């Protein structure tokens with residue numbers, strides 16, 4: 714058997730609505746239920762955003778606290794990763810939940826275009842978010858929307874702004890950012906291994922129909938995989954995904970196809986160098 718594959722489920726995100734797919738969990742109660750099902754299907758990381766009462770993205774630390782508490786109660790061992798992404802807030806509000814000391818948080822280290830706007834990650838904000846993560850013992854997941862973001866993560870590691878070996882996620886298929894390009898993907902892997910070591914774990918996410926493509930590429934190349942309704946709400950052209958768990962099952966089937974066991978939460982924590990459990 715190959716090395717265990719960590720499946721991360723991005724349950725909600727900032728954009729999808731019930732109109733896009735009624736299975737998108739919006740309230741904290743829905744999020745907990747959807748995550749529990751995904752956890753039972755094999756996900757060991759939940760990447761989380763929260764919404765306000767109108768369903769709009771927010772960085773409200775109280776919402777994050779309620780979600781984190783519910784997940785720790787109903788999914789013991791699950792790795793909770795909170796988003797500091799820029800669609801949910803501006804400036805330092807993006808890191809207002811870091812004092813909750815989740816296992817992990819996402820960290821974007823550079824700017825790029827999104828479908829209709831600039832995804833702004835100015836250097837002073839990146840430095841501040843990273844320093845808060847060090848302060849509260851939160852492991853960052855580096856969201857690489859571009860090759861330069863991997864090199865920036867290396868610089869930050871060298872400078873001590875990131876204390877553990879960086880865990881990089883390649884994000885491909887966001888409109889106006891890096892498309893799902895196989896040669897670039899392979900070069901991302903090459904770069905991660907060159908900078909962080911042959912055995913450095915890495916992960917990949919694809920948006921929309923690229924979700925399954927990136928899952929296939931990552932799982933067959935020894936990486937870890939992200940799925941979930943944040944990135945994609947469909948199983949195929951005709952069918953909406955009935956749940957986050959259904960997307961996790963699809964990724965788990967790819968693991969089976971390529972002879973890789975799905976990582977348990979214990980294995981995932983070990984691979985990522987996290988504390989044994991919350």
Ligand SMILES: [Zn+2]
Pocket residue numbers: 723726727760761762796798943
């Ligand atoms: Zn996200």
